Amino acid sequence: MKMKLLRSKNWKVFFISLAFVWLQTGLVFAQQIRVVATWPALADITRQIGKELVNVDSLATGVEDPHGVPMKPSFVPRLNRADVLVLIGLEDEHSWLPALLDVANNPKILLGRPGYIDCSVGVPVLEAPTLVDRSEGDLHPRGNPHYLLDPVRAKVVAQNIATGLSRNFPQNQATFEKNLKAYTAELDSWIGRWEKMATPLRGVKFVEYHPEWIYLADRFGMKRVGSVELKPGIEPTPNHIVGLVQQIKEEKPQLLIYGAQNPRLPQQIASETGIKVVRLYSGGGNQPETDTYIKWIDYTVRTLVQSVS
Amino acid sequence: MLFFLGGGFMDLCQTRLQTTSAVFVLCLVILFPRVGLSQEDATQALRKQLGEIQNQLKSALDRIDQLEKEKSSSSARLGQVEKSVQAVQSAPSALNPSMGLVLDANVQKRGTAGGLFDFRSAEIGIAASIDPFARLYSFINGTKNGVEVDEAAAITTSLPYNLTVKGGRFLADFGRFPKYHEHELPFVNEPLSIDRMVGGETQADGAELYYLFPTPFFLRATFGAMNKIGEGNDRIDNTVLRSGSQFTYLGRLNTYFDLTDNHSIELGTSLAYTPSVRLAGNVSGGSRMLNGVDLTYRYQPLGSLVYQGLTWGSEFYANSERFPFDIEVPNEDDPSILETRTVGKRQQSYGGYSYVDFKLNKNWSTGFLLDYAPVIDNPSQRTLSYSPYVTWNISEFNRLRFQYSYLSNNFKADKADKGNQFFLQWTTVIGAHTHGFLTR
Numbered sequence: 001m002k003m004k005l006l007r008s009k010n011w012k013v014f015f016i017s018l019a020f021v022w023l024q025t026g027l028v029f030a031q032q033i034r035v036v037a038t039w040p041a042l043a044d045i046t047r048q049i050g051k052e053l054v055n056v057d058s059l060a061t062g063v064e065d066p067h068g069v070p071m072k073p074s075f076v077p078r079l080n081r082a083d084v085l086v087l088i089g090l091e092d093e094h095s096w097l098p099a100l101l102d103v104a105n106n107p108k109i110l111l112g113r114p115g116y117i118d119c120s121v122g123v124p125v126l127e128a129p130t131l132v133d134r135s136e137g138d139l140h141p142r143g144n145p146h147y148l149l150d151p152v153r154a155k156v157v158a159q160n161i162a163t164g165l166s167r168n169f170p171q172n173q174a175t176f177e178k179n180l181k182a183y184t185a186e187l188d189s190w191i192g193r194w195e196k197m198a199t200p201l202r203g204v205k206f207v208e209y210h211p212e213w214i215y216l217a218d219r220f221g222m223k224r225v226g227s228v229e230l231k232p233g234i235e236p237t238p239n240h241i242v243g244l245v246q247q248i249k250e251e252k253p254q255l256l257i258y259g260a261q262n263p264r265l266p267q268q269i270a271s272e273t274g275i276k277v278v279r280l281y282s283g284g285g286n287q288p289e290t291d292t293y294i295k296w297i298d299y300t301v302r303t304l305v306q307s308v309s
Numbered sequence: 310m311l312f313f314l315g316g317g318f319m320d321l322c323q324t325r326l327q328t329t330s331a332v333f334v335l336c337l338v339i340l341f342p343r344v345g346l347s348q349e350d351a352t353q354a355l356r357k358q359l360g361e362i363q364n365q366l367k368s369a370l371d372r373i374d375q376l377e378k379e380k381s382s383s384s385a386r387l388g389q390v391e392k393s394v395q396a397v398q399s400a401p402s403a404l405n406p407s408m409g410l411v412l413d414a415n416v417q418k419r420g421t422a423g424g425l426f427d428f429r430s431a432e433i434g435i436a437a438s439i440d441p442f443a444r445l446y447s448f449i450n451g452t453k454n455g456v457e458v459d460e461a462a463a464i465t466t467s468l469p470y471n472l473t474v475k476g477g478r479f480l481a482d483f484g485r486f487p488k489y490h491e492h493e494l495p496f497v498n499e500p501l502s503i504d505r506m507v508g509g510e511t512q513a514d515g516a517e518l519y520y521l522f523p524t525p526f527f528l529r530a531t532f533g534a535m536n537k538i539g540e541g542n543d544r545i546d547n548t549v550l551r552s553g554s555q556f557t558y559l560g561r562l563n564t565y566f567d568l569t570d571n572h573s574i575e576l577g578t579s580l581a582y583t584p585s586v587r588l589a590g591n592v593s594g595g596s597r598m599l600n601g602v603d604l605t606y607r608y609q610p611l612g613s614l615v616y617q618g619l620t621w622g623s624e625f626y627a628n629s630e631r632f633p634f635d636i637e638v639p640n641e642d643d644p645s646i647l648e649t650r651t652v653g654k655r656q657q658s659y660g661g662y663s664y665v666d667f668k669l670n671k672n673w674s675t676g677f678l679l680d681y682a683p684v685i686d687n688p689s690q691r692t693l694s695y696s697p698y699v700t701w702n703i704s705e706f707n708r709l710r711f712q713y714s715y716l717s718n719n720f721k722a723d724k725a726d727k728g729n730q731f732f733l734q735w736t737t738v739i740g741a742h743t744h745g746f747l748t749r
Contacts, residue, residue, distance in 0.1 A: 061570065061611055063611050063612040064611050064612070064614060065614060065615045067615075068614045068615040069614075070609045070611070070614055071746065072565070072567065072573065073527035073565035073575065074526065074527055074565060074566075074567050074573075076521065076527050076529075077521075077523075077524065077525060077526065077527055080471065080521060080523070081523075098743075099743065099745045099746040100746065102464075102466075102745055102746055103473070103519075103521065103529070103746045104521075105468070105471040105472070105473060105521045107466060107467040110466065134706060134739070138704070138705060233704070233705065234704055235671050235672055260612060260613070260615070261615070261616075262613065262616045262670065262671070286612075
């Protein structure tokens with residue numbers, strides 16, 4: 001009876017339909033290059049280079065603490081299907097990405113393989129520690145990884161992505177290079193505008209919560225005078241806050257910049273010193289005004305300028 | 310003569326020229342006043358433009374200075390980094406694995422039995438790639454009882470068809486917390502239900518095969534074969550040769566769903582089946598079936614994950630196993646005499662735990678553990694424990710935890726294993742240390 005049931009025409013139709021749907025799904029996926037980027041800003045730059053050839057997915061949404069992205073199992077299937085992985089590098093993703101790659105069963109995107117596109121290659125790095133020891137906090141041994149906040153360095157990132165995509169898909173190299181040229185020209189034009197727009201920021205002193213803003217500050221001539229954190233990644237002690245408040249009163253920085261961190265301490269410091277508090281995210285992509293790299297930097301510069309005006 | 314004449318003539322001419330020029334300019338001003346005014350405007354405008362150009366030039370020069378300074382400092386930094394990288398690459402130890410050490414110690418007071426400074430473990434973790442196809446990791450654990458290889462396993466990295474194979478000694482993929490090293494748990498001690506029903510950490514000598522389903526959501530299966538499961542499971546000898554029916558076979562299915570960006574559910578079901586367990590003495594054995602179901606709900610607000618969060622986790626276990634059991638039976642020759650005989654008796658036991666953990670801020674979290682642990686060879690006996698705890702994460706690598714536990718037994722237990730228990734635990738990490746995805 002059972003065999004008869006299995007032999008029936010309906011079952012055959014069902015299995016053939018299932019196989020057809022499965023195959024079609026594969027074909028749809030095969031049409032575009034599947035890219036997984038760790039952060040929305042990287043995802044956007046990849047879209048600008050790959051245009052219609054790529055289907056880009058970002059793991060983080062942009063509101064996360066740069067070093068506190070949850071290790072979600074739902075990232076695993078996305079990594080499993082990826083043709084290439086685009087990441088910040090400099091151990092920015094070290095707390096969550098390597099463990100996910102361990103279970104994603106995708107040799108193409110492992111460290112050292114062609115699909116592993118580390119955007120930090122060739123980027124002039126700031127704050128490379130001279131002492132690599134945890135007494136200096138939760139530091140990055142190869143330097144500060146928040147280089148995306150400098151639009152000039154973003155041109156190196158775009159170049160790295162174009163090179164990485166070409167390495168994996170050489171048949172599309174000409175398209176990637178053409179798109180890179182157009183995007184770099186667009187970035188150059190925006191950089192000129194931002195340089196002009198950011199004139200009021202030149203010489204502006206600021207305090208940051210976590211060392212995220214050094215690249216932007218260097219580009220636009222801002223001066224960091226202190227950090228809320230005791231050391232990178234280490235929450236402040238009461239004594240450190242007392243010292244910082246005293247320092248703010250003496251050196252009179254205009255801004256305290258924080259992002260994904262808890263607003264409680266910045267607000268407390270502001271109430272004691274009168275310093276202006278600005279919340280800006282160092283990941284981009286978390287709101288409509290920042291859903292592309294250019295819009296994110298534009299929003300960031302504009303907000304800072306408005307804050308000091 | 311000519312000289313004097315010439316000089317006077319020249320002076321006269323110069324004076325007249327000056328007078329004539331002055332008159333000419335005066336006439337121009339009187340006759341064409343608008344021309345004079347517009348020239349003045351033009352001069353002012355030119356001066357203004359010149360001033361602006363000077364300012365722009367000054368800011369451009371400043372920018373050039375800054376860029377040059379930046380370039381030189383970047384070059385210097387790059388030079389330093391390159392030198393450092395070269396130094397590392399040329400060092401003979403460059404290919405050494407990454408290493409870390411975890412110290413887990415506590416001071417405790419247990420019931421009315423007294424207190425103890427408990428050096429629980431110093432765990433050395435070592436890991437590196439073997440070649441492009443596999444990596445190796447190991448945890449070597451020193452405790453007050455000696456040094457033991459807790460885990461040492463090779464794991465493939467490049468198998469096709471979403472397959473991964475692990476072999477050696479490892480913590481088998483059974484349940485959620487049973488495969489955690491004790492210092493990784495959110496509370497001080499492993500729940501007693503895991504200790505009694507699984508045999509502590511799921512240490513196993515064997516092999517596991519993982520399969521990641523090609524589904525849009527996370528779905529992973531584990532199949533394993535091992536000598537036994539459970540570090541503290543002394544009912545099976547880990548060192549003797551055995552038939553196929555005396556190995557333990559493991560299966561697990563694990564899935565996960567994002568309910569929203571901030572809320573998620575993880576579900577797992579595990580089975581460890583041993584077809585034939587040899588019992589001590591001249592007693593026939595039987596199969597052992599250990600089942601587990603684990604459910605974890607997480608609230609992880611993406612924007613403030615470092616500062617806020619809630620995890621609610623529960624696991625339930627069912628164990629079915631034969632244990633040696635003494636019964637009194639009449640003597641075959643003389644039925645009036647009762648003699649003791651050991652037989653195998655199947656016992657079904659059920660237990661588990663549930664806990665909730667709140668993240669209060671970056672440094673502090675608190676929680677509560679409820680644990681129900683049957684004695685598996687006599688399930689009518691059980692221990693119920695209640696454990697509130699508070700954790701202070703001084704940094705990511707330095708943690709203090711205080712826990713109070715109250716143990717309620719429905720049988721006569723050792724005085725160290727009942728009543729009020731207090732623990733102050735200090736856990737610290739140096740070097741590279743991670744237990745990976747399974748213990749996230």
